[in-house]
Amino acid sequence: MTVSIPPRVLTVAGSDSGGGAGIQADLKTMLAMGVHGMSVIAAVTAQNSLGVQGYWELPPEAVRAQLDSVLGDIGAQAVKTGMLASPALVELVADVLGGYAAPVVVDPVGVSKHGDPLLAPEAVETVRTRLLPVATVATPNLWEVEQLTSVKVEDEDGLRRAADAVLELGPRWALIKGGHLPGAPVDLLTDGTSEYRFAAERLDNRHTHGTGCTLASAIASRLALGDDVPAAVGKAKEYVTGAIARGFPLGAGIGPVDHAWPWR
Numbered sequence: 722m723t724v725s726i727p728p729r730v731l732t733v734a735g736s737d738s739g740g741g742a743g744i745q746a747d748l749k750t751m752l753a754m755g756v757h758g759m760s761v762i763a764a765v766t767a768q769n770s771l772g773v774q775g776y777w778e779l780p781p782e783a784v785r786a787q788l789d790s791v792l793g794d795i796g797a798q799a800v801k802t803g804m805l806a807s808p809a810l811v812e813l814v815a816d817v818l819g820g821y822a823a824p825v826v827v828d829p830v831g832v833s834k835h836g837d838p839l840l841a842p843e844a845v846e847t848v849r850t851r852l853l854p855v856a857t858v859a860t861p862n863l864w865e866v867e868q869l870t871s872v873k874v875e876d877e878d879g880l881r882r883a884a885d886a887v888l889e890l891g892p893r894w895a896l897i898k899g900g901h902l903p904g905a906p907v908d909l910l911t912d913g914t915s916e917y918r919f920a921a922e923r924l925d926n927r928h929t930h931g932t933g934c935t936l937a938s939a940i941a942s943r944l945a946l947g948d949d950v951p952a953a954v955g956k957a958k959e960y961v962t963g964a965i966a967r968g969f970p971l972g973a974g975i976g977p978v979d980h981a982w983p984w985r
Contacts, residue, residue, distance in 0.1 A: 728756045728945035734803030735764035741977030742931035747938040749980035754942035761787040764806045770972030773837035778806040798945035804830045804839045808847040815851040824944045827856035828937035831865045854891030860937045862898045880909040919958045928968030928976035936961045
């Protein structure tokens with residue numbers, strides 16, 4: 722029997738003890754997408770449906786060792802970054818990925834779904850100047866756009882202005898997630914020349930923990946499978962929309978999306 726080796730995708734992010742976001746969401750998404758997921762843990766959170774009770778970043782040498790182990794031996798066809806917590810970790814990850822020949826999807830995680838900060842204020846500038854320039858695709862939500870560029874989006878017309886401001890920081894593509902705007906959610910993807918809009922219906926479900934991590938990981942997975950960026954984003958958006966539709970309650974707060982919905 723011939724064994725086929727799936728594409729490999731690496732996530733560099735924080736661990737979510739509640740299993741809905743972070744490394745846990747990334748690996749579930751990668752499995753659902755049919756790729757082999759690998760992880761570099763940059764931070765550990767104490768987290769549940771009610772919020773983030775605390776987080777502890779790993780020392781840079783531990784993150785560097787994980788990166789060297791995975792990329793030096795197994796390799797990756799795509800990389801996704803999430804919570805990186807501190808300037809030192811952002812800089813380290815940017816240095817390594819800047820010299821690695823694989824597409825990089827940067828989810829510039831600033832706060833949790835509950836509004837808890839996950840990025841030190843002094844690290845924002847490092848994300849702007851070091852991490853975004855190595856990104857193939859950056860996937861900020863509207864709060865993260867404002868944090869990174871000072872551009873405040875209040876309606877769909879403002880999405881392109883936000884995307885252009887993000888592109889000025891160096892990523893090849895910007896995907897601006899418009900889910901926090903009123904009305905039907907629309908995401909805008911552009912490289913400054915081509916523009917694509919991805920619309921979805923507004924789902925009446927509050928259990929949306931992990932949507933940003935899931936979307937970025939799905940995009941990275943599709944890129945590893947050979948899709949170009951617009952196709953990867955389109956398929957990732959379909960997967961996330963299905964996962965949100967089937968999000969379920971856990972604990973007393975916001976439950977996770979259902980990463981396994983294609984199988985149920």
